[in-house]
Structures are given as structure tokens and as C-alpha cells.
Amino acid sequence: xxxxxxxxxxxxxxxxxxxxxxxxxxxxxxxxxxxxxxxxxxxxxxxxxxxxxxxxxxxxxxxxxxxxxxxxxxxxxxxxxxxxxxxxxxxxxxxxxxxxxxxxxxxxxxxxxxxxxxxxxxxxxxxxxxxxxxxxxxxxxxxxxxxxxxxxxxxxxxxxxxxxxxxxxxxxxxxxxxxxxxxxxxxxxxxxxxxxxxxxxxxxxxxxxxxxxxxxxxxxxxxxxxxxxxxxxxxxxxxxxxxxxxxxxxxxxxxxxxxxxxxxxxxxxxxxxxxxxxxxxxxxxxxxxxxxxxxxxxxxxxxxxxxxxxxxxxxxxxxxxxxxxxxxxxxxxxxxxxxxxxxxxxxxxxxxxxxxxxxxxxxxxxxxxxxxxxxxxxxxxxxxxxxxxxxxxxxxxxxxxxxxxxxxxxxxxxxxxxxxxxxxxxxxxxxxxxxxxxxxxxxxxxxxxxxxxxxxxxxxxxxxxxxxxxxxxxxxxxxxxxxxxxxxxxxxxxxxxxxxxxxxx
Amino acid sequence: xxxxxxxxxxxxxxxxxxxxxxxxxxxxxxxxxxxxxxxxxxxxxxxxxxxxxxxxxxxxxxxxxxxxxxxxxxxxxxxxxxxxxxxxxxxxxxxxxxxxxxxxxxxxxxxxxxxxxxxxxxxxxxxxxxxxxxxxxxxxxxxxxxxxxxxxxxxxxxxxxxxxxxxxxxxx
Numbered sequence: 001x002x003x004x005x006x007x008x009x010x011x012x013x014x015x016x017x018x019x020x021x022x023x024x025x026x027x028x029x030x031x032x033x034x035x036x037x038x039x040x041x042x043x044x045x046x047x048x049x050x051x052x053x054x055x056x057x058x059x060x061x062x063x064x065x066x067x068x069x070x071x072x073x074x075x076x077x078x079x080x081x082x083x084x085x086x087x088x089x090x091x092x093x094x095x096x097x098x099x100x101x102x103x104x105x106x107x108x109x110x111x112x113x114x115x116x117x118x119x120x121x122x123x124x125x126x127x128x129x130x131x132x133x134x135x136x137x138x139x140x141x142x143x144x145x146x147x148x149x150x151x152x153x154x155x156x157x158x159x160x161x162x163x164x165x166x167x168x169x170x171x172x173x174x175x176x177x178x179x180x181x182x183x184x185x186x187x188x189x190x191x192x193x194x195x196x197x198x199x200x201x202x203x204x205x206x207x208x209x210x211x212x213x214x215x216x217x218x219x220x221x222x223x224x225x226x227x228x229x230x231x232x233x234x235x236x237x238x239x240x241x242x243x244x245x246x247x248x249x250x251x252x253x254x255x256x257x258x259x260x261x262x263x264x265x266x267x268x269x270x271x272x273x274x275x276x277x278x279x280x281x282x283x284x285x286x287x288x289x290x291x292x293x294x295x296x297x298x299x300x301x302x303x304x305x306x307x308x309x310x311x312x313x314x315x316x317x318x319x320x321x322x323x324x325x326x327x328x329x330x331x332x333x334x335x336x337x338x339x340x341x342x343x344x345x346x347x348x349x350x351x352x353x354x355x356x357x358x359x360x361x362x363x364x365x366x367x368x369x370x371x372x373x374x375x376x377x378x379x380x381x382x383x384x385x386x387x388x389x390x391x392x393x394x395x396x397x398x399x400x401x402x403x404x405x406x407x408x409x410x411x412x413x414x415x416x417x418x419x420x421x422x423x424x425x426x427x428x429x430x431x432x433x434x435x436x437x438x439x440x441x442x443x444x445x446x447x448x449x450x451x452x453x454x455x456x457x458x459x460x461x462x463x464x465x466x467x468x469x470x471x472x473x474x475x476x477x478x479x480x481x482x483x484x485x486x487x488x489x490x491x492x493x494x495x496x497x498x499x500x501x502x503x504x505x
Numbered sequence: 506x507x508x509x510x511x512x513x514x515x516x517x518x519x520x521x522x523x524x525x526x527x528x529x530x531x532x533x534x535x536x537x538x539x540x541x542x543x544x545x546x547x548x549x550x551x552x553x554x555x556x557x558x559x560x561x562x563x564x565x566x567x568x569x570x571x572x573x574x575x576x577x578x579x580x581x582x583x584x585x586x587x588x589x590x591x592x593x594x595x596x597x598x599x600x601x602x603x604x605x606x607x608x609x610x611x612x613x614x615x616x617x618x619x620x621x622x623x624x625x626x627x628x629x630x631x632x633x634x635x636x637x638x639x640x641x642x643x644x645x646x647x648x649x650x651x652x653x654x655x656x657x658x659x660x661x662x663x664x665x666x667x668x669x670x671x672x673x674x675x676x677x
Contacts, residue, residue, distance in 0.1 A: 037590030390639035
């Protein structure tokens with residue numbers, strides 16, 4: 001009941017004309033950056049941070065929320081109509097959806113993706129509405145030791161579960177943690193890693209890091225390995241819509257995908273990649289049209305797209321209720337809170353309910369806007385894919401340098417941007433994921449602060465992290481995340497060997 | 506998914522110099538952080554866990570993953586370049602394109618304060634387009650100038666940000 005009252009209050013905030021306008025701007029921008037290659041939600045929010053500094057926080061976050069959800073909608077359009085896979089979470093959509101488009105069923109693929117995204121986003125937001133306050137009640141008992149353990153859990157999940165190998169995730173994580181150390185130590189006021197440059201005393205700005213790793217790194221990498229011929233955009237006839245049979249085959253995958261995606265996002269289990277893949281495998285197993293998989297089965301688009309969006313909603317639970325980001329976009333949203341001097345977490349629900357609930361309510365509103373923007377207007381968005389790449393990436397470079405320069409009006413930041421961009425280029429070349437670096441850079445200082453607080457309280461007893469039950473439980477989870485996958489693989493290999501098949505490992 | 510680079514299937518292909526270089530770069534970063542950590546002033550008796558503790562953890566972490574990468578590289582492991590929209594992971598690196606874009610950013614760094622935002626950004630845009638093999642330099646130039654002017658006006662008049670006007674002071 002309390003939650004519903006709070007949510008109604010949130011709608012009062014979200015439905016003012018001004019905030020509706022910002023939600024719409026966010027939804028449009030989000031869909032656009034989702035469709036466009038080379039630019040994504042994390043980068044967009046980072047570039048907007050300097051601009052939104054003077055805006056009321058609620059309006060800024062409502063716009064960011066629209067971008068966050070909108071990029072998911074737009075991303076599926078690209079993966080259905082372009083052959084090349086974009087972000088890892090939409091690889092499976094790219095497989096089935098693209099096959100559907102080739103067989104002249106592009107309109108149905110776009111529709112099942114958009115409606116599935118809407119449904120999963122709405123159910124996911126509903127789950128968020130009730131899960132976040134429950135988590136807050138729980139989180140109020142947390143002390144510094146628990147918070148430190150949670151940050152370790154987020155670090156482990158984001159680096160060990162994402163990407164191709166835990167080692168490469170850890171390289172990225174430590175790089176990010178190192179970037180986060182630069183600047184003045186908050187507790188003692190000592191300068192660290194400033195290399196004698198006064199510009200570095202305040203630390204490296206998150207915007208510089210995100211824009212460098214995403215925009216500059218991506219531009220350098222794509223240019224260095226540019227496809228000779230720009231991928232042809234698949235065409236489709238008629239209105240975006242589904243037949244009765246399409247509906248019958250879509251609704252169950254939507255719901256199953258949602259059920260799968262939300263918990264993966266909510267428990268810091270590392271984003272949308274895994275649930276979309278699991279959803280695809282599940283739908284393939286359950287489908288009566290197994291032969292169509294790989295050749296354009298609608299279930300293979302409906303399920304993963306729903307899982308993708310439900311996971312995106314789930315990621316907001318630990319972000320809002322614990323201040324714990326588990327994806328690059330969530331990390332930059334945390335940085336946005338910090339820009340306003342706000343710290344997401346249980347206290348924010350008490351100190352600033354209008355902001356939190358306005359944001360949650362705007363997610364419902366944004367979802368409806370996105371459905372309306374994406375179903376009838378799909379053909380308009382598709383045209384964005386026809387922008388010649390030299391102009392698209394030229395524009396990305398201009399906005400990247402503009403955003404970073406406007407932080408401090410300092411050219412020094414642009415030099416830093418280029419160096420970090422080179423690092424981002426190398427990371428793509430060597431298959432090192434970018435997200436752990438972003439999460440490490442933003443969450444690292446918080447982890448250090450909580451660690452030192454916990455030890456100050458325990459008077460230097462390092463055992464405090466294991467003797468406090470909650471903290472110990474979380475650290476056991478960390479161990480499971482680290483040890484679980486290799487053990488599971490070993491177990492599977494052993495079973496395969498027992499079954500008489502020669503094991504490959 | 507088994508990629509040729511996964512540790513499960515080491516192929517006798519020899520050591521990849523690029524992968525080894527990356528591994529050593531990570532080690533070097535670890536050494537750098539370690540050395541810098543010891544130059545952080547510590548106020549004795551201030552706190553049990555001082556400003557050096559976390560930097561030490563991060564330094565050792567970097568050294569650890571760097572060593573791990575080095576061992577892998579010496580055993581012939583190599584990374585698969587990332588698959589991105591518009592990029593062909595199997596293509597060799599085109600350093601000329603990297604050069605054009607770097608030149609563009611350099612132009613922005615050197616000229617932004619002197620020649621102003623419009624000039625330096627238009628140059629960055631144009632050089633960036635060169636990096637993407639554009640064969641229509643005049644179209645690029647036209648788009649570059651229009652975009653830079655529109656952005657300059659929108660940001661300085663509309664959003665109240667300050668950008669250097671440079672040579673166009675008084676014109677815009």
C-alpha cells in the first residue's frame with residue numbers, strides 16, 4: 001500500500017508537462033542511439049551530463065531513463081535489419097530476426113521485438129516497483145562491511161560473468177580501479193597519481209573515461225577495421241505488425257523471457273547477455289517449430305528481446321536500492337546521481353522520494369511512448385541506418401570532444417580523452433570488455449571508502465568482513481561467482497566422459 | 506563457443522607479438538602504479554588503512570593479471586578482435602585510418618583555443634571522415650561547417666555553455 005501511494009506520487013511528478021517532454025526527448029534520443037551503430041546509451045548519458053547540470057535532477061533522470069530503455073528498443077531494430085551483430089545482448093536477435101527479415105518477415109520481427117520489449121519493460125518495471133522498496137528495508141541494516149562486500153560482488157559479477165574470459169574482465173576491472181584512484185584521497189587529503197599535474201588533483205572525470213572508451217575507442221577501432229561495403233539495410237513491406245499465428249507463438253516466449261531476464265538483472269549477475277542467450281535456448285527447446293530455428297523462428301526473437309528488456313529493468317533494482325551498478329550504463333547513471341550530490345541507496349528513498357518515485361513512474365510512461373514511437377515509426381528509424389559512416393563517425397568525434405571540453409573548458413581533458421580512447425581501441429582489438437573498467441572506475445572509490453570505514457569501526461580487525469554474517473554471506477556469493485562456472489564446466493566434462501563420449505577438454 | 510584463442514585448444518601457431526605486447530603493457534601499468542603508490546605521502550598514525558592500501562591492491566592486481574596474460578601469450582594464446590557493427594574483425598588494422606582520426610583529435614587539441622570551436626571541430630569532422638575512407642571531401646566539408654556552426658550556436662546561445670569563438674569572434 002505504502003508503495004502504491006509512493007508510486008502515485010511519482011506519477012504526479014512524471015506527468016507534469018515539463019517531465020513528459022523530457023521523457024519524450026529521452027525516448028527519441030534513446031531509440032536513435034540504439035539504432036545507430038557506434039553510439040550507445042552509456043555514451044549518450046555521459047555526453048549529456050555537462051548539459052544537464054543546471055536542470056532539476058528529476059527531469060534529467062527522467063530523460064536518462066528514456067534513453068536507457070529506448071536504446072534497447074532501437075538496438076533490436078538494428079540487429080533485425082542489419083546483418084552485423086551489435087552489442088552482445090542482441091546477438092541472438094540478430095540471428096533469428098535477421099533471418100526473418102531475409103524471408104520477408106521483417107515487419108513481424110520488428111513487431112514482436114517491440115511489443116515484447118514493451119511487455120517485458122512494463123512487467124520488469126512493475127517488479128522493480130515492489131522489489132526496490134523491499135530491498136531498501138533489507139539494505140537499511142547494512143554497514144560499511146556489507147557495502148564493501150557488495151561492491152566486491154559487483155566487481156566479480158561484472159568482470160567474471162561478462163565477456164569471453166574472466167581474465168580479460170579482470171584486466172579491464174583493474175584498469176578502471178586504477179583510473180578511479182587518480183586524484184586527492186578523500187579521507188586524508190593526500191594527492192595520489194597526480195603526476196604533478198594540477199588538473200589531475202580532482203581526479204579523472206567519469207565523462208572523459210566513458211567517452212574515451214566508448215566514442216573515441218570505438219571510432220578508432222571501427223575505422224581501423226572498416227567493412228569495405230556498408231551493410232545493406234534489409235527492407236520490409238507494409239506496416240509493422242503480426243498475424244494471429246505470430247501472436248500465438250509470441251506471447252509465451254515474451255513472458256518466459258521476462259521471467260528469465262528480470263532476476264538476472266536484479267541479482268548482480270552481469271547484465272543482459274546471459275538471460276537473452278538462455279531464453280533463446282529455452283525457446284528452441286520448447287518450440288514446436290524447432291526446424292525453423294536458425295532460419296527465422298519468431299520465438300527466437302520474442303523471448304530474447306523480452307529477456308533483454310526485463311534484465312534492463314532488473315539492473316535498476318540494485319542501482320536504486322543499494323547504489324550498486326552492474327552494467328556500464330548503470331555505472332554512468334550512478335555518476336549522474338553523484339553529479340547532483342546524491343547517493344543512490346536506501347537513504348535516497350527516504351530523503352528524496354519525489355526523485356526516486358518520479359523516476360520509476362517515468363519508466364512506465366517511457367515504455368508506452370517507446371511502443372508508440374517504435375511500432376508505427378519503424379521505417380523512420382530505419383532511415384538513420386542510411387547515414388554515411390564517414391559523416392556519422394565524424395559527428396560522434398565532434399560531440400565527444402565537445403562533451404569532454406565543456407566539463408572544465410580545458411584542452412588537457414582532450415589529451416586525456418585521446419589517451420583513454422587509445423586504451424579503448426586496444427581493448428576492442430584484444431577482446432577486453434569495456435564495462436568492468438567503467439564499473440571499477442565509478443565504484444572503486446566507494447569500495448575504498450567503505451573498506452576504510454569498516455576497518456575504522458572494527459579498529460583494524462580485518463576479520464570484520466567475515467564475522468558479520470551478512471557480509472560473510474555476500475563474500476561466499478563472490479566465491480561462488482568465481483568458482484561456480486569452472487566447476488560447472490568440469491562437472492559437465494566429467495558427465496560427458498562418463499556417458500562414453502570423449503571429452504574435449 | 507570455442508574460439509581458436511580459447512585455452513582449450515592451443516594451436517601451435519607461435520607467439521603473437523601483439524598479444525605479448527599487450528600483456529607486457531599491463532605489467533608495465535602495474536609497475537607504474539606500484540612505484541607511484543610508494544610516492545604517496547602517508548601521515549603516520551592517521552589511520553590503520555591509509556591512502557596507500559587500495560593503490561597497493563590495484564597495483565598487485567594489475568601485475569597479477571599482467572603476468573597471467575604474459576604466460577598465456579607466451580603459450581601462443583591470442584585474442585579475437587571484437588565484433589562490432591560496421592567492423593570486420595578479421596581485417597588487418599588500417600593504421601592510416603587511425604592516423605587520420607588521431608590527426609583530427611590533435612587538430613581539436615591544438616586549435617580549439619586558438620582558432621575557435623567552429624574551425625577546429627570542422628577540421629576534426631573532416632579528418633575523421635577521411636579516416637572512414639570518404640570519397641566526397643567537399644560534401645564532408647559542407648556538413649562539417651554546418652554542423653560546427655549549428656552546434657556552436659545551439660550550445661552557446663541555447664544552453665549557455667562557453668565555447669571559444671576564436672577567429673569567428675564577433676561574427677557568430
